[in-house]
Amino acid sequence: MTQPPETAFHLYVHWPYCRAKCGYCDFASVVPKFAWDPAKFIAAYRADIAALRARTGARELGSVFFGGGTPSLAEPEVIGAVIDAAMAAWEPRADLEVTLEANPGTIGKKGLRALRDVGINRLSVGAQAFDPVALDKLGRTHTVDETKHVLTWAHDIFTRLSFDLITARPGQSPKVWEEELRGALEFAGEHLSIYQLTVEDGTPLARAVAEGRVTMPDEDTSAEIFEDTRRVMAEFGRPAYEVSNFAKPGAECRHNLSIWRGADYGGVGPAAHGRVTTEDGWFATRHAPDSAQWVKGPPAPRYEPLTIEDRAREHILMALRLTEGVTHQAFAARFATHGLKDPREMMNLEALEEAVDLGLMTSDDAAVRATDAGVMVLNTLTSRLIGQ
């Protein structure tokens, strides 16, 4: 597949609040302990966007993504004000994609309509599990029925709909998972994200596993679940386009796809990070995580300069997550003027050859890609290929 060089800029808006903290989650989110004031959130996001615009200059805006945390807890007026500020700061593409992550149990039909009316045109629902016992064990604050209601309403209100599931959960067999997945697909839109449960350091889940109260599936079971998921999703017309993401062809999340293809993205909100090109070069940006401080007036994020090699290595790491792989065309479009024409110049060629011989990767004139077998061991592969 050929791919046009990505020129647009993308905006990630971090909403750092949740109703309760799920036991497996180490995302930058907190349960707020201060008086809620939408006007303060609006002022803080506007200030953050203005500061970012001063660094990026005029750019075409390809997408806005409200992630969290639980952005469906924000008032639609806050979401609308952020969309307006972004559209005023940069030049929105005619097909601007504006996604919001919503948790079931935090939003009803009226709220979904209000989000559409302020400019959200793609909804991503945190379903996580369609098995009530598993949902409860994950520590979610909603029921399966609430998930089904939100998805049913969302189908009427949004043409672009996705939901998230978590698989490879404690005690889950491949057979039971496949039944759950097939049941969930009755509610599917054009896109799904299906993550394998990861034990993140410092979470209650990590403690429970360390103390033997919870046993995670073994490697073979996880691998079988991973393969089954890809097979079922391909049969269902939503093949994997990334390790954990599945869509009808053409219905990929443009925001995330652009980032995996190496596009610039700015981050606003506490703990948000970004990768931006300015007159002074390439930068990794990182906001401080303190949301209470951020609401009072966003502190300037850190801008850490990136070398060409840093950026090229990162580009390869991200693009190898994609089914299309790292294409020579996209790599050259970004790096040829800086003396790097081919992604293989950044790779350990012996490791690449070995991975190709083992059927874990393919490498030709168009791209370097991980095969289905390679995706299952992607972290090991990439660390051997580019030493990360």
Ligand SMILES: C[S@@+](CC[C@H](N)C(=O)[O-])C[C@H]1O[C@@H](n2cnc3c(N)ncnc32)[C@H](O)[C@@H]1O
């Ligand atoms: C930042 S969350 C935002 C969505 C929303 N807050 C929710 O939970 O419904 C994005 C997604 O990451 C996934 N996730 C979070 N922690 C995870 C973990 N430890 N293992 C696997 N998936 C995880 C969940 O599927 C979640 O929907």
Ligand code: SF4
């Ligand atoms: S609702 Fe989402 S972001 Fe919040 S704690 Fe749970 S998984 Fe993490």
